[in-house]
Amino acid sequence: MLTINKQRLLDDIESLARIGATPEGGVSRPAMSDADAQGRAWFRRRVEDAGLEFRQDGAGNLSAVLSSADPMAPTVLFGSHLDTVPNGGRYDGALGVLSALEALRTVRDASLALPAHLEAISFTDEEGSLLGLFGSRALCEHLSEQDFAYARGGKSALAEGMERLGITTSTVLSARRYPTDITAFVELHIEQGTRLEDAGVDIGAVTAIVGIRSYMLRFIGTAAHAGTMPMDRRADALWGASAFVQQAQMLVRDTFTPGVMNCGLIEALPGAFNIVPGEVRLALEFRHGTLERLNHMEDALLDLAERIAAEFHLRLDREMAGRDAPALMDERVVQTIEDAATALNLRHTRLMSFAGHDSQEISMIVPSAMIFVPSVQGISHNPREFTHVQDVVNGAATLLQTVLRLASAGNGESGD
């Protein structure tokens, strides 16, 4: 069986981690930053040094391509992203891109003749420093000019970043790919959770990526003097908001597990030691694997917020801040991952992804699935993010075997 070059892959992970390295041992390569630009240039050199074809599309997505002898052959696409959150880890994203590159080199070194083009891809701004899933959305034609105006990193920061990458609104909008040209998409990624580690399983075959909804809630009461206004006469917005945080987490744990919720931002206004908060802004986000459960969660959480606002003599305002639908992975690709893992004698299981990934976009136009490998303690978006060498190797090997099966199948079953 074809095997990847373990040392070559580990050297790449090590080299790339030096670009944007932080004092805490993490990596900061936010999309379109200087460090990201350096990471992109490094990737291009590695691709060209390997004798592979390098491409950059109109959305700044980078590819290494190993073409089939048949120019009309379909493409098997696989990869992930090179950008990171600020002070993140060295595996999130990078593992999938570098393993994809290593798979290509392995196929090329073996001079395998395949009935499909192989394309290892790195998507622009998966993490959303400026505009989340930028590259994968562009590829699927899921980006519009309106999205640029409401980029969460700010419109002008996005414009500067795009200029740095040498892309424009019109090149981005032209980056779409034709689904019929692509047989399948596979993304190798660290789990960023503890289910594989807890179960002692090597490989996760991802069946769905959870949907995510988010709201900015505003609990509105009356600012007052913190000394002279008796406690029983206050409309303290923080009392209501804190009751919501307490009760929302109990509600979700009791009723919606494995669904999750988070309140990651909170602000009390006007904001002084001696003023009773007249308003609290609270970010609410929740995730589940099916539309039905996500709808139930939304109803239950918003109803809870309304009831608590009334109880604490507050008014509730809410603004939707995000809405990503759950994404179902393709059963055939999931099975191919399982077959590959079985062939490699690796323990595997099916699971849901609770994090968003480029696969959620690509899966809408191309049959897709993800390979997860364990993350120690589930830590990610953190300098302490770590995946053991054996798991790195298992993941890359499973990716390679999956891609080889998809490349062959794609030929035999084209148009299925």
Place this chain on the structure above:
Amino acid sequence: MLTINKQRLLDDIESLARIGATPEGGVSRPAMSDADAQGRAWFRRRVEDAGLEFRQDGAGNLSAVLSSADPMAPTVLFGSHLDTVPNGGRYDGALGVLSALEALRTVRDASLALPAHLEAISFTDEEGSLLGLFGSRALCEHLSEQDFAYARGGKSALAEGMERLGITTSTVLSARRYPTDITAFVELHIEQGTRLEDAGVDIGAVTAIVGIRSYMLRFIGTAAHAGTMPMDRRADALWGASAFVQQAQMLVRDTFTPGVMNCGLIEALPGAFNIVPGEVRLALEFRHGTLERLNHMEDALLDLAERIAAEFHLRLDREMAGRDAPALMDERVVQTIEDAATALNLRHTRLMSFAGHDSQEISMIVPSAMIFVPSVQGISHNPREFTHVQDVVNGAATLLQTVLRLASAGNGESGD
């Protein structure tokens, strides 16, 4: 009985409120701002127009003085402050200064010969835009060079402000007054609470100003991915902090009424929709009228914070942010206020002040007390702050009668 000129007082309140007027109908005259400087110039003109002596001391405190024929006579001091919080009301502080000026004019108009000098004073920066109770602390020698360095408005802003007032560190430190020269201090102020209004009482005689203690609490957990980290494995700092807000308010209401607490500032770090908060900073402030109760509250609240931190698998850090001792008012001055109100046929009651005032400083060196008049709905530090005309007049009349009694008593009982 000598009566104040109601229209002259109301005109002054109206004129002063135009300086720093805000679109919402409030007043912004933060200490040492341009508006404050205009307010001070206006006050000087009003004093001089009335034929009274104007003084400014080394801390920028402004006085109108009506001297006794006896140059060795003691002084009865009374007043409040002209500065406001940003977008505050027209009564907080101003009522006490303008009523004091009106009392002086009334005495002067009546050509009363008194055995004490009368001094109506406006203290610098009571509200603490730059350095709280600046003027009254300077007068009591409770300000040191260290206080300038840690001014809450910032060291350089304070230096600029002082330059605008024409004062320096050394003039401030020389602004102390000798307690033996001053018979008593009286401050008329709006209640900024609802106890008088609720009880239908005209005048409050303040027996104590509550002590205030404040802490910045830090609940420290572990930042994590809000999707992939299962809810039951999180050390979510906001869960702990919000449980503390809930339980602290119940603890204080159940056990420490009329003592009060407030959490007026909160921040979750790193602060993103999709990151479980690894740290929450929470401002805690609490107030009570006696040292003993304040100590009990402090122990109970900090113990609660520790227990909640442990329960939520968090670490607690705390930093003391302020510590103002409760201030007992002088029984003789309190009784004099009550006698004055009785003589005026006004309903009166004793109460504590839950807000800080210059009186808490002055009471440490001179027998002091405060006169409270009702504030509609207890609203203050707000453009909607309002006190009815009759209550304004009642307050000024009570102040005048109190001052007249203290001036006579001061002569008869000097050195008591």
